[in-house]
Amino acid sequence: MAPTSKQLQQSTHDIQAARQKASFPVDQLTNYLYGGPENLKKVDKYRTIIANEPAFTKKKAAFQSRQEQLHSSIHAARRFIEIAEEQNFSTQEFLELFALSGISTPGYILNNIIDDNVAFWPVIEFQGTDEQAKKWLDAAKRHAIVGCYAQTELSHGSNVVGLQTTATFDEATDEFVINSPDITAAKWWIGGLGVAATHAVLQAQLISKGKNYGPHIFIVPIRSPLDYKPIKGVTVGDIGPKAYGGFATVDNGYALFDNVRIPRDYMLMRFAKVSKTGEYQPPVHSKLSYGSMVKLRVSILSDAGWRLAKSSTIAIRYCTSRRQFNPDQNGLESQVISYSSVRHRLYPLVATAYALILSGINLNKTFNVMTEQLSREDATLLPEMHVNSCAFKVWGARRSSEGIEECRKAMGGHGYSIFSGVSEHFATFVPANTYEGDNFMLCQQVGRAMLKQLDNLLKGKSYNLKTATYLDVLISNPTITVDANSIYNPELQLALFGKRAAHLVANLGRQVKAGRPWGDVNMECWEICLAHAEFLLLKQFHDTVRDLQKSQPLLAPVVQKLTNVFALSILTGTGLATFLTSQSINVADVDTIQEAYRNSLNEIVDDAIGLTDAFGFTDDELNTALGKKDGNPYGELWEAAQSNPLNSDEGREELGELMKTILHRGDNLAYIKAAKL
Amino acid sequence: MAPTSKQLQQSTHDIQAARQKASFPVDQLTNYLYGGPENLKKVDKYRTIIANEPAFTKKKAAFQSRQEQLHSSIHAARRFIEIAEEQNFSTQEFLELFALSGISTPGYILNNIIDDNVAFWPVIEFQGTDEQAKKWLDAAKRHAIVGCYAQTELSHGSNVVGLQTTATFDEATDEFVINSPDITAAKWWIGGLGVAATHAVLQAQLISKGKNYGPHIFIVPIRSPLDYKPIKGVTVGDIGPKAYGGFATVDNGYALFDNVRIPRDYMLMRFAKVSKTGEYQPPVHSKLSYGSMVKLRVSILSDAGWRLAKSSTIAIRYCTSRRQFNPDQNGLESQVISYSSVRHRLYPLVATAYALILSGINLNKTFNVMTEQLSREDATLLPEMHVNSCAFKVWGARRSSEGIEECRKAMGGHGYSIFSGVSEHFATFVPANTYEGDNFMLCQQVGRAMLKQLDNLLKGKSYNLKTATYLDVLISNPTITVDANSIYNPELQLALFGKRAAHLVANLGRQVKAGRPWGDVNMECWEICLAHAEFLLLKQFHDTVRDLQKSQPLLAPVVQKLTNVFALSILTGTGLATFLTSQSINVADVDTIQEAYRNSLNEIVDDAIGLTDAFGFTDDELNTALGKKDGNPYGELWEAAQSNPLNSDEGREELGELMKTILHRGDNLAYIKAAKL
Missing domain, CATH: 1.10.540.10 (Acyl-CoA dehydrogenase/oxidase, N-terminal domain)
Structure with missing residues (x-):
């Protein structure tokens, strides 16, 4: 048994040969x-x-x-x-x-955004007074405390207004009394609360003089930073493992409060205030805090892109180095990446990863501009950022998590090994579909906003969202002619994507006008949200190509190819039905578009390894046996299996002894000897 | 804090109220x-x-x-x-x-089909001589040995002909010598081999007198049943954890063989034989062993149905007992099951579970008839069973695993807890997409078989597959008129599903005729396979309704409702694009069909809990905190979290001590005390 057999060498050779074919400077x-x-x-x-x-x-x-x-x-x-x-x-x-x-740790060790909630630090920084910010952020910065952000309760997640934890002001002692009416009010899913947190930034119904002023934010001690024992009146713990082994090292926790008293100045009082005599003063600008929600959605978009990038890198490399079936005259089988089903599944995912990353970069830039504006109490960019970040989050969470799992499946049997390194991304990223606003909730916001734009259009008013200009086609109704050449044209592609989105909005408008209640049109909003996101993603792709043509002309052609794969995979795939029903394309054109799609896939073949190399991942961060830079999946799987403690002498011994208690039952031992088994 | 708060009681009340609405005898x-x-x-x-x-x-x-x-x-x-x-x-x-x-154990403790391979017992029974069967099955029956079925290798899964393990006959000693040329030939993924197996039924290239006769089957000792130590020359171990924590208690293993010698009569010789002098005698009936592959696909179909049944039961119950948003005058929020997006996602999955289970029952019956016929060397049913079981396996594995995960998502945040009980089904069932024939491999067999039928049709020959009669429409080309009433008609639904499948086959025929190579039409085969399966599933549904109308008339209406949900969800959902491109329906009809679909969902509302109750699961086997028969998800989640060892005194103590090593670094302890944090 030679560990450097011909077949092992072949896989490295295959990757290297594919790498050299790249048509652009990686x-x-x-x-x-x-x-x-x-x-x-x-x-x-x-x-x-x-x-x-x-x-x-x-x-x-x-x-x-x-x-x-x-x-x-x-x-x-x-x-x-x-x-x-x-x-x-x-x-x-x-x-x-x-x-x-890519490591998660219990608690907000870093006191910042590393989990599914708006986090400790930015909330205090934004909503606390200067003195509050100084006190708590100093402590957090030196890691003398660990904070968490406690909003969601066992029976209330999406509906924040329905939170049941109360903070009742007691004038007699100048304190708030934090209380959970019953276990359904237990704070739940709070990242950092399970094991690590000493303090929580807590959402609770503020009650003063018998009146409820709705959810406000308080700093509540959870565990003593001296001895790590829970504070009196606090029942706290870890909520248990998550699906698929995801977020295993994040200590999502629960807490119940039994009349826990905190000083009045533990309420964050930069905007809303409660005086010593219990007088409530509401915040001046109610929407300023929306910025942090947008920020989290922006980060989900980037995460969607980079995780899909890792997964598709692994899958493309493995399918390049694995050979199966159709041996040639030298006995060399076909590379799995040459199967048309594998190309149809993996290449669009590479393009999708690029789409998400490029849009993430751009959205992040706009977010920074918005933040700067918000600090000057200018909220101009907020409505558009809100709608687009919702659409991006919904699309990115859904398509990236599906795409990651498709990468895993495309690797066949070995993809089901933990050592593929792909399943971890699905396990950890898939909850992005339900956290920070459930996808099916958020898409209603996109539907509603676009309906408003439609209304503006019909009333001759101007849009308050720039993106809504795609609705113009509902008036101008231009003819779009699709043929084997024009389908690669950026303007035509955007016109098709815009027309589809516009017609879906128009259809929603008709349905609502015809009397269907808002609660009945969730799925129509879903389709609009996806179409809106796809328009934005495609637009970003084309904008990037145009920029590159000027700034880095060697990169423009390959990004153009990706753009075509992206656009055409949607046109012929998940989007085909709505492109047809919105009459953006005709049934008669589908064959042409499908052939164009196949051509676009063929165009990317030589660049596939280069495009995944360009993501820049090291073997170390991919943490994969199947998709290392130099291939060798069989050697790496073999090595990974050797590290299994079950295969150590102790591991074997322990389970072997147990198995013997089954095999040697009754008179089996004599039987085994006699039968020479 | 009263554990029997109003909200906790409400959830049980909601489930019970919904239960009573069932229109049929559950x-x-x-x-x-x-x-x-x-x-x-x-x-x-x-x-x-x-x-x-x-x-x-x-x-x-x-x-x-x-x-x-x-x-x-x-x-x-x-x-x-x-x-x-x-x-x-x-x-x-x-x-x-x-x-x-639903428990998995290491090894083929039961020496039968409990894993992803054709297993030890049936292979010996079918391919061993009477003496071989007696010796090995006696030992297996009394659990004196543990067997496994070792086929797949590190570098060869789908392509069995490419296996590299050799069994070379040595006339001098009347033995076979089992050898692995290098690690790429290591047996890999073998269920039972990692920890438990004492013997393997092994596929290896049979070589006698220098000639290779292809893969044959041998019994090879792996570990001594006396002391559980590996046999000399065998390197054996566990391949490591699987994705998502799936199959954690199955010991998929590896083995390398370094010239391991076995007696000649350890080759299974019922069909093929090797004589003492090394003469090879080939088997008479080469296809008889195909039956066991069909059997595994039949069992995947049932598994797909029952696991989706469990997942949808949990999700429907949870969404019935959870309330969120839109409080009424009593402060009672809306049940999540009343959201249209939740109904659109969950009800079709209940219908799909029924479709899979009903088809599983019927396919199993046909399989038993076929087995009986095969034992009389009559292979009449084999071609149709092969094609249909491929289509069912592909569709069932794909749609059920996607559906299970959709159930999880539909439960929002809490669905990501391990205690939902749903993620385990995805983790364990999703590899059915890639094992027992990768889905994208199997669908090519369906495409090829249907192309053959098309050829028969065009040449005026009769079909050799009964199902192929749907191709008749390519000649007769009947007009199908869809309207708000006819869309519920069983004949019309089947005509639509048949027409779509037929046109996809015809299109594949055209593409191949136009010169596209077979390797380029994987995706066309994929669409045909899905359409074929959907035709079969819908036909089974309608057949069942017709039978029930005679035998159990009280059940027929509700199954009819499910049939409509199933058919219309495909027509308006994943199938819409191909129904349009095959011109089975027109764009102008889509609004009507979508409205019919919404009506079919409304029809099922009152029966949803009854239909999931009818699956008959006990709370114990659902193993869920969210979907127990009497609801109470919050109380159950709370209880489940309490069982977490992290929340025990020792668990807290251990991690608290560790956290202190962070918090008390440098002069932090003094700082914490001074700042009174």
Whole structure:
């Protein structure tokens, strides 16, 4: 048995041969995705730190119980803190290092956004007074406390107004009394609350002088930072494991409050206030805090892109190095990536990853402009950012999680091994469909906003969302002629995507006008939301190509190819039905478009490995046996299996002894000997 | 805090109120699904046994490492054996009990089909001589050995002909020498091989006198049943955890063979033979062994149905008992099941579960007839069973696994808790997409078979597949008029589904004729396979309604309603694009069909809980906190969280101590005290 057999070498050769076919400068595209060489250099520095720190390894988790994983991840958290100190990192650098590691730790160790909730730090910074911010953020910054953001309750998630936890002001003691009326009011799913949090930023119904002023925000001690025992009156714990082993090292927790008293100045009082005598003063600007919700949706869009990028990188590499069926005269079978079903499934996912990443970059830029404006109490950008970030979040969460799982399936049997490295992304990312606003809730906001734009159009008013200009076609009704050439034309593609979205909005308008209640048109909103997001994603793709044609002409052609794969895969795939029903395309044109799609896939064949290389992932961060840069999936799977503690002497011994209690039952031992089994 | 708060009681009340609305005798439908009262009584007996046996609990697994889970499941395996002895169960009863438990154990403890491979027992029974069968099955029956079926290798799964393990006959010693040329030839994924197996039924290239006769089957010792040590020359172990924590207690394993010698009569010689002098005698009937592949696909179809049934039961119950938004004058919010998006997602999945279960029952019956015929060397039914079981397997694996995950998402945030009980079904069932023939491989067989039928049609020959009669419309080209009434007509629905499938086949024929190579039309085969399966599933539904109208008229109306939901959800959903492109329906008819679909969903509202109750699951086997028969999801989630070892005194203490090493770093302890945090 030679470990360097011909077949093992072949897989590396196949990857390398495919790599050389790239039609564009791969490094240049990597630089572009990371925002230039300076940024990439910084990222590479982080990668080196992560790869060299034993506490950050992901190799052991597969064999550990959740308790053991939590244990390891608290160690990792401490190492992050120590390294940041050693390296003199700014908070920003600390967060970048942590985010890049892909490691989750119990609690908001970093006191920032690392979970499914608006987090401790930014909430205090934004909604606390200057003194409050100083006190709590100082403590958080030196990791003397661990904070969490406690909003969701056992029986109320989406409907924040329905929260049941109360904060009743007691003038006699100048305190708030925090109380949970029953277990349905238990705070639940709170990241950091299960094990780590010493303090919570808590949403509770503010009651003063017998009047309920709705949900407000309070800082509530949970565990003593001295001895880690729960504060008197607080019942706190971890809610248990999550589906698919996802978020195993995040300690989503619960808490019940039995008349827990906090000083009045533990209410965050930058906007709303309660005086010593219990007088309530409402906030002046009620919508300013919406910015943080938008921020989370922006981050989900990027996460959707980068996780799909990792998954498709692994799948493309594995399918390039695996051969099966159709041996040639030398006995060399066909590469799995050459199967048309595999190309139809994987190439559009690479294009989708690019679409999400590019839109994420752009949305992030706009978000920063908006934040700057909001700090000057200018909310001009908020409505459009709200609608578009909803659509992006819904589409990104849905299509990326489906795409990650499709990458896994496209790898066949071995894709079901934990060592593929893909399933972890699905397990951890799929809840993005239901958190930060359930997808089917958010899409109603897109539907409603677009209906408003339609109304503006019909009344001759101007849109208050720029994107809504695609509705113009409802008036101008231009003829769009699809043929084998025009289908690659950016303007035509955008016209088709815009027309579809516009007609879906118009149809919703008709349905509502005909009397269907709002609660009955969820699915119509769903289709609008997807079509809206696809219009935006395609537009971003074309805008990027146009920019690249000027700034980096060597990259423009390959991104143009991706754009075509993206547009045509939707036209012939998940979007086909609505393109037909909206009469954006005709049944007679479908054959032509399908052939164009197949051509667009053929165009990408030589660039597939280059395009996944360009994402810039190291083997270390992909954490895969199947999709390493140099292939060798069989050798890597073999090695991974050897690290299984079940295969150690102790592991074998223990389970072997147990098995013997079955095999040697009754008179079997004599029977086994006699029968020479 | 009263644990019996109004809100907790409300959830039970909501479920009970919904239960009472059922328009049909629920018990009668349960009886029908289980094959009559006698069978159901037996199943209930098994359920009682399982519920009362502590070793069969599924409550602890969520908190255990995989090693600990394996440990527990070997104990469970022993209890199955002991109980079967105590109760004097036949092998059949033993298997029924085991299958119903939903428990997986390391190894083929039961020496039968419990994993993703054709298994030890049936292979020996079918392909072994009478003496071989007696020797090995006696030993297996008394659990003196544990067998496994070793086919797949690290570098060869789908392509069996490419297997590299060799069995070379040595005349000098009358032995075969089993050898793995390198690690790419390692047997891999073999259920039972990782920990438990003492013997393997092994596929290897038979070589005699220097000639390779292709893959044949051998019994190869793996571990000594005396001391559980690997046999000399065998390198064996567990391949490691699977994606999503699926199949955690199945010990999929690997093995390498370094010139392991076995007696000549360890080759299964009922059909093919090798003489003492190394003469090879080929089998007479080469296709007889195909039956067992069909059997596995039949079992995947049933599994698809019952797992989706469990998942949709949980989701429907939870969404009935959860309320969110829109409080009425009493403060009572709306039931989540009343949201149109939830109905659009869940009701079709209940219908799909019924479609799969009903087709599974019928396919199983046909399979038994075929098996009986095959034993008389009559293979009449094999071609049709092969094609239809492929289509069912592909469709069932895909749609059920997607549907299970949609059930999970429809439960919002809490659906991501392991305690929903749904994610386990996805984790364990999703590999059915890639095992027993990758879906995208199998669908090519359906495409090819239907192309052959098309050829028969065009040449005026008769079909050799009965189902192919739907191709007749390509000649007769009947006009199908869809309107608000006719769309509920069974003949019209079947005509639409048949026309679509026929036109997809005709299109494939055109494409191939126009020169597109077979390897380029995978996706066309995929669409045909799905359309073929949907025609079969819908036909079964209508056949069942017709039978019930005669035999159990009280059940016919509700199954008719399900049939409409099933048909119309496909017409307006995943199938819409191909119904349009095949011109089975026109764009102008889509509004009408969508309205009909909404009506069909409204028709099912009152029966939703009854239809899921009718699946007959006990709370124990659903293993859910969210979907118990009497609701109470919040109380159950609370209880489940309390069982988390992290919340025990030791659990808190251990991680609290660790957290302190972070919080108390440097001079933080003094700081914490001074700042009174």
